[in-house]
Amino acid sequence: MSNRLETVSPIDGSTYVTRDYATPEEISKALALAAAAQKIWKQTSITERVDVCNRMVDAFIAKKESIAEEISWMMGRPIRYAAGEVAGFEERARYMSGIAEASLAPVTVPDKEGFSRYITKEALGVVFVIAPWNYPYLTSVNAIVPAILAGNTVLLKHSAQTPLCAERIQEAFAEAGLPEGVFQYLHLSHADTEQVIKAPEVRHVCFTGSVPGGAMVQRAAAGRFIGTGLELGGKDPAYVRADADLNHAVETTVDGAFFNSGQSCCGIERIYVHEDIHDAFVEKAVALAKQYKLGRSDDPETTLGPMVRASAADFVREQITEAVQQGATAHIDPADFSMDDKGSPYMAPQILTGVNHSMRVMTEESFGPVVGIQKVSSDEEAITLMNDSEFGLTASVFSTDIDTAVKIGEQIDTGTFFVNRCDYLDPALAWTGVKNSGCGCTLSSIGLDHLTRPKSFHIKQTI
Structure with a gap:
């Protein structure tokens, strides 16, 4: 050495x-x-x-x-x-x-x-x-x-x-x-x-x-x-209830998923959206993700920089490829982002739907610019899926019903629970995790x- x-x-x-x-x-x-x-x-x-x-x-x-x-x-x-x-x-x-x-x-x-x-x-x-x-x-x-x-x-x-x-x-x-x-x-x-x-x-x-x-x-x-x-680290979830402020939920979770090229232990890696607003949420999230500018970090216009190394980007690409082979739908064409290429640390953002927990991208830490969006029919289903993880760092719920959101939080195995925000450390609060x-x-x-x-x-x- x-x-x-x-x-x-x-x-x-x-x-x-x-x-x-x-x-x-x-x-x-x-x-x-x-x-x-x-x-x-x-x-x-x-x-x-x-x-x-x-x-x-x-x-x-x-x-x-x-x-x-x-x-x-x-x-x-x-x-x-x-x-x-x-x-x-x-x-x-x-x-x-x-x-x-x-x-x-x-x-x-x-x-x-x-x-x-x-x-x-x-x-x-x-x-x-x-x-x-x-x-x-x-x-x-x-x-x-x-x-x-x-x-x-x-x-x-x-x-x-x-x-x-x-x-x-x-x-x-x-x-x-x-x-x-x-x-x-x-x-x-x-x-x-x-x-x-x-x-x-x-x-x-x-x-x-x-x-x-x-x-x-x-x-x-x-x-x-x-x-x-x-x-x-984590595989941090967000749940968007049917009563959520849709625009706020989209803007916040997309930023939580893709800021720092997704290389955040408390970044959003999986999103559960109530079936009543699922399609509208996906449409807005994809449109927002396509606005990112992938480029060199020293370019002031860049909003999505390279991942730390090419091998890390290729790991995430493998997760995405495997999920698509298992039936997921990828909503963003990497070709639309000029610097994205296999073997390169530059990687386009990606949103997947039609995902489930048999796919690695929904259970294994990605630590990159990809997020899976899964449709749910109830709070109970969302709670079960959010807890179905080896990790427990943060979790978020988006809802205008704060009391119900807090009750959901009381049932989530996590170190920090957010309502209507994500991916932030408040120094007044204990930063801790559970499970792995x-x-x-x-x-x-x-x-x-x-x-x-x-x-x-x-x-x-x-x-």
Whole structure:
């Protein structure tokens, strides 16, 4: 295996970044520095931690134009949308900083004569964050900032597709005056990543990625009695009831399916539409999908960029071909999108009807610009189909009857339930999944709890 990381841009197949992987000596040094720095950092006030994190955000957003350009070249997001990730990074970091003081305060319990009792929230130690390429800043900030606010130190391993993201975060923290060792990054091979998980200095692992990747994390951490937070993807459904605002439902679900070329763990991958409005929904959705402009990510006119690599696009093409062979109807001719071609990362959006759960495209994560639309006759049928999945990250219902929509949500196995929206993380809410979508939690006050451990104080005042 090469000792150098190489990032190939999906825009034109050129090598955009090369970096040396960390040596064993560099890894050992980083772990030791993180462990030593944490002993000091945990003693700093929460107010000071908040101030540093806010200064880091200031430094980060000051470079939003260059950061957006790098995102486009590394993973293919259209430049017209790439700066939105910087805004999302700021929103989440600022929110978590804003709630840190109250969320990390000791928990008091009712008075008991002669005793003082309370529970503190103690930092865990060194938190190892393993981040993916598809939303390289949004996924990483979910763990990095809360971990540092909670008094931990962070070691970041970013995707080989987006290595500059780790470096930009490091630069922003350095400008903010964060003490040495509190945040570090390492460019690591898969084998070295496993070894870091097993390192005695690491006390918690936050991983975002595939189900096999999550299984690797748990195997590597087994027997160490440390926490693991795993966000592992989804096959997220939307249900459009007969009483839904049709135009809003179409616009929202189509965007949820095709934004970022469908490369979102919480993107819409299957849509169930009541039979009364099914045909009208499909007609409007197809018309909207045909308006996308497939092209180079650095073209300001592009609204649908390339997938991260040609093999990922071909995987989705195989799902589509297989579904059509099984009786599905494809509503968009890829020939209408000039850059779409087998073996290319550039892939046209696709809408399939006549689908069912015997088809991989309705059960297996696609992670690309395709969505199946299935007709249903009742809420009960929709609920059954939405729950018929190994995943459970998010689910959406579109309806003007909010009470009924919420009752449906109460029956769905999911981490987040939306009504009349989709594909969004609100930092005030816990971001979590069920089934093969993972375990643990980021964001919200609950996310901070997952990056601390409780310590109880039971003090007898008199003897």
